Amino acid sequence: LAVPGVRGMSPYQPGKPIEELAREQGLKVEDIVKLASNENPLGPPPSAVKAMAESLAELARYPDGSSFLLKQTLAEKLKVSPEQLTMGNGSNDVLVLLAESFLDAGSSAVYSQYAFVVYPLAVKAVGAEGIAVPALNYGHDLDAMVEAIKENTRIVFLANPNNPTGTSFSEQALLGFLDRVPEDVIVVLDEAYYEYGVGGDLPDGIELLDRYPNLVVTRTFSKAYGLAGARVGYSISNPEVADVLNRLRQPFNLNLPAQFGAVAALQDDAYMQKSIEVNQQGMAFLEQGFSDLGLSWIPSSGNFITVDLRCNAMPVYEGLLSKGVIVRPVANYGMPEHLRISIGLPEENRRCLEALGQVLA
Numbered sequence: 001l002a003v004p005g006v007r008g009m010s011p012y013q014p015g016k017p018i019e020e021l022a023r024e025q026g027l028k029v030e031d032i033v034k035l036a037s038n039e040n041p042l043g044p045p046p047s048a049v050k051a052m053a054e055s056l057a058e059l060a061r062y063p064d065g066s067s068f069l070l071k072q073t074l075a076e077k078l079k080v081s082p083e084q085l086t087m088g089n090g091s092n093d094v095l096v097l098l099a100e101s102f103l104d105a106g107s108s109a110v111y112s113q114y115a116f117v118v119y120p121l122a123v124k125a126v127g128a129e130g131i132a133v134p135a136l137n138y139g140h141d142l143d144a145m146v147e148a149i150k151e152n153t154r155i156v157f158l159a160n161p162n163n164p165t166g167t168s169f170s171e172q173a174l175l176g177f178l179d180r181v182p183e184d185v186i187v188v189l190d191e192a193y194y195e196y197g198v199g200g201d202l203p204d205g206i207e208l209l210d211r212y213p214n215l216v217v218t219r220t221f222s223k224a225y226g227l228a229g230a231r232v233g234y235s236i237s238n239p240e241v242a243d244v245l246n247r248l249r250q251p252f253n254l255n256l257p258a259q260f261g262a263v264a265a266l267q268d269d270a271y272m273q274k275s276i277e278v279n280q281q282g283m284a285f286l287e288q289g290f291s292d293l294g295l296s297w298i299p300s301s302g303n304f305i306t307v308d309l310r311c312n313a314m315p316v317y318e319g320l321l322s323k324g325v326i327v328r329p330v331a332n333y334g335m336p337e338h339l340r341i342s343i344g345l346p347e348e349n350r351r352c353l354e355a356l357g358q359v360l361a
């Protein structure tokens with residue numbers, strides 16, 4: 001009975017919940033290490049928790065449908081105007097709004113093989129054609145992606161860094177790409193993991209918005225800002241695109257505690273700094289551990305790393321589960337021999353490597 005685009009779809013597969021594994025394996029919840037959903041292992045910023053707790057007294061009221069305060073705070077931080085922002089219930093919401101606003105059954109969207117799975121889901125849900133372009137060393141082949149653009153292509157989705165591969169591209173490569181994309185094609189640059197790359201050589205999509213009116217950058221509070229459970233994401237675009245997205249946006253898509261928490265998180269520079277440090281150290285530790293185990297991995301610019309087991313990854317995944325370690329299989333991305341592991345706290349990373357060593361032995 002479903003409409004054609006939805007018929008062949010499989011649902012998004014989230015990381016296995018801690019409570020489910022605890023029950024299955026007879027383990028205590030606190031003994032489980034979950035490195036499966038690219039969450040911030042530090043927990044939420046205490047300043048955001050405090051603000052959210054205070055907001056509960058207001059729960060009888062609808063949230064501010066325009067997210068006025070959050071947009072003002074965010075606009076100041078990013079040095080853009082509030083009219084350029086579209087808030088979403090996670091950046092996932094904005095990605096879906098983009099597909100709903102710019103695609104229909106007669107159009108197509110281009111994305112890379114191994115790209116974040118929400119792009120094909122959002123594209124197919126509106127009956128548009130999804131064009132998956134073969135990857136280059138697991139990353140985006142930007143030249144091939146330009147060439148894949150057809151007459152009816154309305155959106156190209158880019159993820160920098162990409163999930164689940166962690167691959168990224170340079171500013172030079174991005175500029176070369178943007179210069180070649182027709183002006184009537186929206187380029188969605190998904191920067192969900194952008195904050196982890198600050199100080200490195202990841203391009204800042206926001207700086208390019210003036211030059212490319214068809215560019216839409218998406219970001220989130222779910223990763224380095226530590227608020228995945230609050231569901232806050234957004235896009236920055238030219239105001240005309242934001243106006244279109246806001247026509248379709250559910251009026252109260254950002255709940256009241258989420259808006260309070262996000263405002264507080266934006267002001268917590270110390271938490272952000274610590275998140276980046278914990279990630280860098282954890283990444284180096286896991287890389288060393290993989291190397292000691294003789295495993296190779298895809299170099300990552302995110303808060304996760306995808307390891308190549310060179311064998312069916314499912315039994316390894318199951319073996320890790322039996323030891324209370326949840327990671328993410330990526331067979332649904334066409335990568336049956338890889339596992340994606342989020343960077344955790346030092347002790348979590350250590351337990352993950354120890355379990356991996358035992359399972360592979």
Ligand code: PMP
Binds near residue numbers: 038
């Ligand atoms: N884009 C990418 C590349 C992601 O990895 C994720 C989270 N897995 C998202 C977008 C969506 O995140 P959220 O909806 O929590 O903002």
